[in-house]
Amino acid sequence: MSHALDATAGEIEAATVRDNRDNYLTDEWTVWSWLATTDHKRIALLYFASITFFFFLGGAAAALMRFNLLTPTGAIVSPETYNRLFTLHGVVMVWFFLVPAVPVTIGNFVTPLMIGARDLAFPKVNLLSWYLFITGGAITLWALFMGGLDTGWTLYTPLSSAYAKGYVVPVAVGIFISGFSSIATGLNFIVTIHRLRAPGMTWYRMPVFLWSLYSTSVIYVLATPVLAMTLLLLAFETVFRVGVFDPALGGDPILFQHLFWFYSHPAVYIMILPGLGVVSEIIPVFARKRLFGYKFVVWCSVMIAVISFFVWGHHMFVAGTSIYSAIVFSLLSFMVAVPSAIKVFNWIGTLHKGFIHFDAPMIYALGFVGLFTMGGLTGLFLATLAADVPLHDTYFVVAHFHYIMVGGMVSAFFGGLHYWWPKITGRMYPEMWGRVAAAMIFFGFNLTFFPQFILGYLGMPRRYHSYPPEFQVLNVLSSAGSTILAVAYLMPLFYFAWSLLAGARAPANPWGATGLEWQTPSPPPVQNFTSTPVVTEDPYSYPSPEAIQMEQAETGEARPNG
Template sequence: MTSDHMVDAASHPAQPGIAETAEERVSYLRAGHTLGSWLFTSDHKRIAILYFISVTFFFFVGGAAATLMRADLLTPQADLLSDEGYNRAFTLHGVIMVWFFLIPSIPNTFGNFLVPLMIGARDLAFPRLNLLSWYIYMLGGLFTIYVLIAGGVDTGWTFYTPLSSMFANGNVVLAATAVFIVGFSSILTGLNFIVTIHKLRAPGMTWGRLPLFIWSLYATSLILVLATPILSVTLALIAAERLFGIGVFNPSLGGDPLLYQHLFWFYSHPAVYIMVLPALGVVSELVAAAARKPVFGYQFVAGSSIAIAAIGFLVWGHHMFVAGQSAYASAIFSFLSLAVAVPSGIKVYNWTATLYKGQISLDPPFLFAMSFIGLFVVGGLTGVILAMLAVDVHVHDTYFVVAHFHYIMVGGTVSAYFGALHYWWPKIIGRRYSLAWGRLSAALIFLGFNLTFFPQFLLGYLGMPRRYHVYPPEFQVLHVLSTAGASILGVAYLLPFTYLFYSMRYGKPAGANPWEATGLEWSIPSPPPKHNFAERPTVTRAPYDYTIEYEESDD
């Protein structure tokens, strides 16, 4: 240590780390220091931080439930949880991860932060509605925590009737109320994004110049607004049947149990695309920034987001192939489910083509994007396998399905979430983090994830049903592998929070554009000033117009 440093440290004993920069002093982070300035803010960037803290909290609560399950599955007997306890653990894991982490994860944190910055606006169209959406989310979250403390619920995250309406003893109505409430938060966010993207684009920011992350959030918002009300109505119908005996789903009252599954999956299958579309948008940004090239086939990548959102509404019946749905309907849904693979395939091919001859930097965001692409392809291809009627009959409700959707929702979306975190963290906080630790955690997450979920494909194919915690001893080896992977994954998910938080105090100032990326968000200081742009930007260039810095090789 030089004597200068020693003098510096001695004169500021209470403030180790790198001193506040000029950009930080005028940033949104310093615009008010009281708790009230955060809780009553209408600044989209601060609301994004509020969401970030809340969804991260629920991610670890849902993760704790998964930890209990994986620990219980180490042995073929039930030695940690009772049957009832296991049911409650996987239900809470599902409810919390789907509605309190995955659905709001990327849109409400990075979407909130970046939509106005990327389109050159001062804020979202309805800033106070944005804050209301967070309060509604928190109210739903409090209900969920109450359900957790009050003993949980055991129907599975799907709340299938007649189990949920007639037989389940847990806090079904309360849990459904929590999901009902949080749905309104989704609707408000979707509405806000749609209006913002239509009305607040900077001059010159045409639809053909929108960043692909914005296109994917636009598609996501359409689903949020069109699908979520169906879920609200469906949950209200369960409450009506359970509380007032109105026959909707109960056959003895003249209802039809399958009607519930139709209604539920009409929301919940598009909801899978709510979870994965923002991740696809993130990966488009990360791939272009890492390759330093325009995205190959921009219009097709943008259009495929809208196509996924639209076709995603037509495939819900593939959840009901063995539920008693007519063979004719199953055939239609099987075909439509295969069709949705086409726009997903377009994206993967176009990312690959973008990387071709790119000057790729192996920074953490790119490693997360690459692990996303690998895991999304495995998840997507097993989805195509599951869309085949005959194969689905064999592996329906087995661990094959569990592995498939975890590859999409955890391998895909959570990897993209961490990729986005590593890419935009210097913009959000204004500090650089350790790239070496970032690379290590990307690698660990990829390894831990595969070790956790790949054995589950084998388990499912061999006949291990989902939602059981007592199983024949021959399945134990694969379950032990899976639990070992989950332990690595758990540590790997905690790791980024150590070096990222460390960087808030000790990281070097990031500068406006640490990745030398294109996009309006990189044209303003990091962290951004309270009102984003000093003057309204005018866009005159195509998106991702990276200059060619290197001579092409001869091959």
């Protein structure tokens, strides 16, 4: 993005080269200065630490489950423990990693930088949202470790309200509290994007990532209260035996599923929309091209957010809902494929005839495109009423949503983390290790989850502790893949830690990217910019491929950004 700053590019580089002591990392050193900070960049790092903990906790539960499934009778844990493991995995991964992951970390860090603001609109609310998040997380963890829960992350009634052995209400309270964190975050992003954009930054000059965050925030604000209300009703029924969902008390168990999925299906898009935005940022940078069909891409984000509210019934095709309702929800579910597919076409259009550099963020982004497409296409199977009947509650569903949420979303998260790591820390990471980890994640992921499509097609139900011996080969392959995946996910922990200690100093703009966040030193100063930037051109204004070819011919350089 071209823009005019009061400070010249040379001054900015000079500020970066000298050991800048007034950046946000070195501004104050006390623990209190971190715990009471209202700086969006520091709060982003607090969130990074929190969700990394939750990610590896949920991942450990997944690893134990995959280890258990090495043998048909269950290798290490009892059926009861297995139920608690997949519940812990689901609850932690969905509500304490996937839902907040990109918005509260990368989004928190780069949103004000991308729009040329000093902070989010409500810095104190931003800090409050982190405290709400860790409070909710602590209560949930306490419940999960004191006795656990065996309902699965969906907490379906009457299982949860009448039969469950475990801490239903404390888990519901923890999720309830963390929901307020989501609402606070969404509110902050909406107001910030509306009110704090730099002069000249019109809506169509905003980076796609911000459009994605905006769409996500609308879902945060409008859908999360429905989950809060549902969890309150569940708690009321469990504690006071007020009949809402329990048929024995005059309630309707399907009502719980309607309310739960009215939030939780849009929540799938809360998880994936920011990932779509991250990938839309990375691909133009490493293809050295303008984003193909910018307006289509941004409006597709909005359309996905809107349509996400119309499709929740496809989770309930075999739950006893009416056939008429199921037909309508099936048709509506197909609609969401259209904007998703348009995005994929636009990324491919951007790559076409681009000068592609296979740096680690780009490898993650390309992996995302493949895995997201695979997850999306298999979603069409499940939206088809007749196909969903035999596939429902099998490993096909498990594989499908992991392709979207883990293959897609986690790849995008790692891609974004590598892309903005130099800006966040002021240090470069070892590029070779970044590429190796990205490739290993892609390979390990496919080895883990592709066999599960076949297992599901063959009829293996999900959430079972044991299985018939004929399914063992595919299960062993899947468990082997999970080992590779676990190692690949751990690798960035080590090389990022090394980067913090000994990585090369990052310049202000190591990728040669457009965008306001790259025009301020790495790491940024406390106030983000020395003066308010003015935006004068559209985003992703990279030179045309012909101009790059001419420049390369003249200079003899193969890589425009050195």
